[in-house]
Amino acid sequence: MTTPFYLTLKEIWRNRGRFLLFSLVIALITLLVLFIAALADGLGNGNREYIEKLNGELIVYKSNVDLSIGASRLDRSQLRAIVRVPGVKDAGQASFSSVVLLQSEGKKFNVALIGVEPGKPGEPPVVLGRGLGDKSSSEAIIDRNVALRTGYTVGDQLRLKAIQGTQEEFYDLRIVGISDGRQYSLQPSVIVSHPTFDRVKPGVPVVNATDLVSNLIIVQLDEPLNWKAMAITLANQVEGIQAVDRQTAYQNTPGYSAQQSTLDTQRFFTLLIGVLVIGGFFQIQTLQKVPQIGMLKAIGAPNLLIAIAALTQIVLVTILGVSIGALATVLLSFTFPATIPIVFSPMAIVIGVASLMLVGPIGGLVSVRYALRVEPLTALGLTG
Amino acid sequence: MVNALETKSVTKIYKSDIGTIRAVDEVSLNVANGEFVALVGPSGSGKTTMLAILAALLRPNEGSVMIDGAELSQMSEAKRARFRREKIGFTFQANNLVPYLTALENVELMLRLNGKYDRAGRERARELLARLGLGERLKNLPRQLSGGQQQRVAIARALIHTPALVLADEPTASLDTERAHQVIQTFANLIHEQQRAGIMVTHDLRMTQYADRIIQMRDGKLRRVISDPAEIRAFATTGEAVTAN
Ligand SMILES: Nc1ncnc2c1ncn2[C@@H]1O[C@H](COP(=O)(O)OP(=O)(O)OP(=O)(O)O)[C@@H](O)[C@H]1O
Ligand SMILES: [Mg+2]
Numbered sequence: 001m002t003t004p005f006y007l008t009l010k011e012i013w014r015n016r017g018r019f020l021l022f023s024l025v026i027a028l029i030t031l032l033v034l035f036i037a038a039l040a041d042g043l044g045n046g047n048r049e050y051i052e053k054l055n056g057e058l059i060v061y062k063s064n065v066d067l068s069i070g071a072s073r074l075d076r077s078q079l080r081a082i083v084r085v086p087g088v089k090d091a092g093q094a095s096f097s098s099v100v101l102l103q104s105e106g107k108k109f110n111v112a113l114i115g116v117e118p119g120k121p122g123e124p125p126v127v128l129g130r131g132l133g134d135k136s137s138s139e140a141i142i143d144r145n146v147a148l149r150t151g152y153t154v155g156d157q158l159r160l161k162a163i164q165g166t167q168e169e170f171y172d173l174r175i176v177g178i179s180d181g182r183q184y185s186l187q188p189s190v191i192v193s194h195p196t197f198d199r200v201k202p203g204v205p206v207v208n209a210t211d212l213v214s215n216l217i218i219v220q221l222d223e224p225l226n227w228k229a230m231a232i233t234l235a236n237q238v239e240g241i242q243a244v245d246r247q248t249a250y251q252n253t254p255g256y257s258a259q260q261s262t263l264d265t266q267r268f269f270t271l272l273i274g275v276l277v278i279g280g281f282f283q284i285q286t287l288q289k290v291p292q293i294g295m296l297k298a299i300g301a302p303n304l305l306i307a308i309a310a311l312t313q314i315v316l317v318t319i320l321g322v323s324i325g326a327l328a329t330v331l332l333s334f335t336f337p338a339t340i341p342i343v344f345s346p347m348a349i350v351i352g353v354a355s356l357m358l359v360g361p362i363g364g365l366v367s368v369r370y371a372l373r374v375e376p377l378t379a380l381g382l383t384g
Numbered sequence: 385m386v387n388a389l390e391t392k393s394v395t396k397i398y399k400s401d402i403g404t405i406r407a408v409d410e411v412s413l414n415v416a417n418g419e420f421v422a423l424v425g426p427s428g429s430g431k432t433t434m435l436a437i438l439a440a441l442l443r444p445n446e447g448s449v450m451i452d453g454a455e456l457s458q459m460s461e462a463k464r465a466r467f468r469r470e471k472i473g474f475t476f477q478a479n480n481l482v483p484y485l486t487a488l489e490n491v492e493l494m495l496r497l498n499g500k501y502d503r504a505g506r507e508r509a510r511e512l513l514a515r516l517g518l519g520e521r522l523k524n525l526p527r528q529l530s531g532g533q534q535q536r537v538a539i540a541r542a543l544i545h546t547p548a549l550v551l552a553d554e555p556t557a558s559l560d561t562e563r564a565h566q567v568i569q570t571f572a573n574l575i576h577e578q579q580r581a582g583i584m585v586t587h588d589l590r591m592t593q594y595a596d597r598i599i600q601m602r603d604g605k606l607r608r609v610i611s612d613p614a615e616i617r618a619f620a621t622t623g624e625a626v627t628a629n
Binding site for chain 2: 003015301302379
């Protein structure tokens with residue numbers, strides 16, 4: 001049964017201009033699908049990265065703040081109460097704000113300022129340098145994104161600008177470590193100890209010498225898999241708190257879910273357009289081929305052969321188009337600067353490519369069905 | 385002589401809004417191996433319908449069709465497709481060839497469909513095309529061939545797989561007179577040499593001179609059968625078989 005493949009390959013080869021052109025249309029759709037996926041990943045990443053990678057299974061908020069990090073306030077006594085609950089391994093407070101990072105030559109951009117307790121959950125591990133020192137009042141860890149944008153490395157100074165009241169204040173910090181990507185709220189992050197945080201952004205949230213108030217408490221469990229039960233235990237045993245897992249936490253960051261569902265919708269519609277375009281192309285082509293298909297059936301070509309030839313053609317053209325598109329996407333991705341929130345994860349590319357490969361044949365099925373229904377009698381100019 | 389084709393009282397009735405038409409009406413006819421038959425008749429007389437029935441493309445309402453010893457009416461659609469590619473050769477009025485296959489590939493396709501595509505088959509395909517004057521045109525696509533050349537490729541395709549029955553629907557419709565004579569003469573010769581049963585539907589009465597028998601239809605019925613060589617010649621020149629009684 002090589003005849004259907006022979007026929008379809010001959011047809012593609014002898015009409016290679018037309019098929020190549022159509023492959024390029026599929027390639028463009030592929031490019032679009034993969035870019036939307038990359039944008040979704042990039043934006044999603046920017047919003048969830050810090051929380052998603054936290055070295056703690058539970059994120060504790062003040063109760064009744066609807067999981068709003070900005071509105072959540074937790075103090076030292078609550079931390080101590082949490083740590084006393086059996087099953088809790090360790091916990092650390094974390095606070096969030098936004099400041100401007102000033103580079104030389106007037107370049108500046110917003111960064112997330114994250115206050116953590118040195119050595120406690122919440123402080124990201126470094127890939128270069130060391131973690132924050134205990135009494136470190138002017139040390140900072142920068143995440144990979146800050147490092148990429150500034151070119152700073154361990155040992156360099158970095159300057160932050162914050163508005164206090166009506167006053168612009170500047171702070172110079174020494175970079176002691178670089179972590180992997182830890183964006184928060186779409187901003188690259190600078191991680192400091194709470195005393196430093198308090199100096200740069202006093203009162204946001206309220207931090208003082210006698211009591212340490214933070215937005216969140218990051219809780220590490222003895223048995224990470226047991227997080228569901230522990231979340232309930234914590235809420236029951238400690239007054240005024242709510243505990244959720246990391247995924248729930250980042251899904252409740254402002255705009256995250258709305259943004260992702262918007263992008264998912266776009267992705268869906270691009271795939272739908274793909275189905276329609278591929279379906280339309282092959283349907284038109286089949287309509288043009290009706291006399292030829294009728295003739296083939298009249299001389300005895302079985303329906304199965306017609307179906308396999310048609311399907312093979314659709315699959316081949318789709319594979320060609322999607323491959324060109326995926327290749328173009330990968331090449332294009334190398335030209336993108338780190339500042340653009342577009343992340344091509346291999347997983348997203350694989351999923352995108354796989355769904356497009358499915359979409360092609362689905363779009364073409366109508367035309368295959370149509371080809372199957374062509375009557376061999378048409379070869380003699382008769383109708384049934 | 386063995387009959388490649390035998391039909392008994394074949395009847396095809398078309399039902400439409402305007403009424404029922406007996407497009408083929410109790411036609412019984414036999415064609416022997418090595419016999420070339422011309423099927424003629426006015427427009428609407430049922431020639432194409434008859435051809436479609438003989439081609440296992442259309443089921444008659446009544447009657448039986450036996451080709452190479454096999455009774456068509458018993459066959460499923462899949463069996464009919466198989467029967468067509470094994471036992472029947474076709475040339476059509478238009479859209480004869482696969483447009484993206486060369487002349488040679490179009491002929492070879494018949495062998496591929498039958499799982500008989502081998503070195504010997506390829507050689508026979510070349511010889512047949514050369515015999516039909518297309519030795520220099522093997523690698524041409526249909527659009528690079530004239531109407532007559534395309535018809536000749538179709539004739540080669542209709543013969544390559546040694547079918548029992550060869551059916552040709554208006555093979556000269558798009559040809560000029562000279563080409564038409566050449567094509568049909570070669571066709572008739574090949575039918576005789578290879579001992580196939582050949583049936584050609586034609587409007588062009590001059591082409592009937594190459595036939596061994598002329599079957600004239602009218603209103604779905606066999607009106608007249610002419611098999612005397614002198615009468616055939618007369619019919620081919622005047623359209624009337626017999627001189628005045
Ligand atoms: N699908 C159909 N439905 C109804 N009537 C039909 C159908 N096909 C053919 N007919 C009728 O059957 C009769 C025979 O048609 P057929 O095409 O076999 O004639 P023909 O001899 O081939 O004519 P022509 O020389 O014009 O090709 C005609 O009256 C035609 O109108
Ligand atoms: Mg006709």
